Amino acid sequence: MVSRAAPTTQAPPAPAGLTRDQLLEIYRYLRLTRTLEERLVALYRQSKVIGGLFRSLGQEGESVASAYALQRGRNRDILSPLIRNLGSMLVMGAQPIQILRQYMAKAEGPTRGRELNVHFNDLERGYLGQISHLGDMVPVMAGIALTFKLRGEPRVGLVYIGDGATSTGTFHEGLNFAAVQRVPLVVIAEYNRWAYSTPPEKQFAVRDLAEKAKAYGVPGVTVDGNDVLAVYEATRFAVERARGGHGVHVIEVKTYRRKGHAEHDDQHYVPKDELDWWAKENDPVDRYVKRLLQGEWAEERELRTIDAQVKTEIDEATDACVDEPLPSPESALTGVYADPPGTPRHWYRNL
Numbered sequence: 648m649v650s651r652a653a654p655t656t657q658a659p660p661a662p663a664g665l666t667r668d669q670l671l672e673i674y675r676y677l678r679l680t681r682t683l684e685e686r687l688v689a690l691y692r693q694s695k696v697i698g699g700l701f702r703s704l705g706q707e708g709e710s711v712a713s714a715y716a717l718q719r720g721r722n723r724d725i726l727s728p729l730i731r732n733l734g735s736m737l738v739m740g741a742q743p744i745q746i747l748r749q750y751m752a753k754a755e756g757p758t759r760g761r762e763l764n765v766h767f768n769d770l771e772r773g774y775l776g777q778i779s780h781l782g783d784m785v786p787v788m789a790g791i792a793l794t795f796k797l798r799g800e801p802r803v804g805l806v807y808i809g810d811g812a813t814s815t816g817t818f819h820e821g822l823n824f825a826a827v828q829r830v831p832l833v834v835i836a837e838y839n840r841w842a843y844s845t846p847p848e849k850q851f852a853v854r855d856l857a858e859k860a861k862a863y864g865v866p867g868v869t870v871d872g873n874d875v876l877a878v879y880e881a882t883r884f885a886v887e888r889a890r891g892g893h894g895v896h897v898i899e900v901k902t903y904r905r906k907g908h909a910e911h912d913d914q915h916y917v918p919k920d921e922l923d924w925w926a927k928e929n930d931p932v933d934r935y936v937k938r939l940l941q942g943e944w945a946e947e948r949e950l951r952t953i954d955a956q957v958k959t960e961i962d963e964a965t966d967a968c969v970d971e972p973l974p975s976p977e978s979a980l981t982g983v984y985a986d987p988p989g990t991p992r993h994w995y996r997n998l
């Protein structure tokens with residue numbers, strides 16, 4: 648008698664070579680970024696945030712997906728986030744409570760109230776603190792990537808640059824240096840339509856930022872920045888290419904800044920229908936959810952469970968730090984420059 652094997656249902660091939668757990672993990676980071684920023688807006692409106700609040704609404708996909716392509720833990724890669732790359736920092740391991748404390752300038756925050764928003768460092772987790780001068784992180788990251796190369800470490804640097812910031816001299820110098828030295832560096836150029844109130848057509852004469860890569864003799868590709876898996880795949884390829892000793896790669900992500908430059912900016916210069924189109928038709932989180940559900944990679948109830956877990960996590964983090972004290976005035980001079988002799992109380996009295 649011929650035995651017949653029971654028909655098996657073959658799982659469809661994993662998109663972008665990711666497992667189901669990884670696909671859900673990416674969803675968690677997307678939701679975490681958006682929910683944390685929404686909480687920060689509420690705190691900003693209560694005057695609890697010190698300084699500006701910069702949203703990445705509409706750009707969470709490219710931040711999370713590009714960082715997710717990096718090596719974390721041992722032999723970790725290093726990335727350099729900008730104000731709109733909260734999602735990248737969360738992927739690398741930044742904790743929501745650190746972000747909340749930092750935005751509220753709490754004494755227990757990562758910079759103990761001395762710096763604002765996402766300007767802080769954690770090389771153990773793999774992210775650098777940015778300096779505000781646009782473009783400057785490109786040569787800084789080129790230098791870090793050169794260090795990896797000289798030490799023979801299998802590590803890669805990743806740097807983000809806004810469309811506006813590609814007009815700066817340091818962007819050109821940094822990219823040229825990185826290309827000539829063939830360092831393991833991936834550049835994510837964020838075409839999000841705005842630099843403050845300046846549109847791209849008043850910023851540069853090329854159509855795509857990827858074209859700029861040609862001038863330095865390195866590859867440049869343009870990717871749909873709101874397609875999470877496309878960004879992941881393009882970054883993964885560039886990261887492994889860089890790790891293999893083939894040098895710099897530029898990835899332009901086409902996306903859109905759905906909020907003003909910061910919360911104080913009412914975006915009066917932005918056409919309303921443009922904002923509506925990106926919100927309704929091209930939201931990176933909605934598109935990712937659709938893809939997961941259509942490919943049967945996740946069920947609606949699993950995603951709702953993740954949403955609830957994220958909300959609880961952020962509620963707990965907020966409750967734990969919202970009433971913490973600001974730094975004491977006496978501490979203002981410590982940890983800024985080299986500490987002078989004597990005690991902080993002594994310096995304060997002599998001011």
Ligand SMILES: Cc1ncc(C[n+]2csc(CCOP(=O)(O)OP(=O)(O)O)c2C)c(N)n1
Pocket residue numbers: 731779780781782808809810811812813815837839841842843904908
């Ligand atoms: C050299 C320099 N010039 C000006 C500024 C002020 N500034 C801060 S953010 C910004 C706009 C940046 O636009 P873009 O690079 O497109 O990034 P996005 O805000 O869109 O993420 C400007 C002009 C600065 N920080 N550094």
Ligand SMILES: [Mg+2]
Pocket residue numbers: 809810811837838839840841842843904
């Ligand atoms: Mg921009």
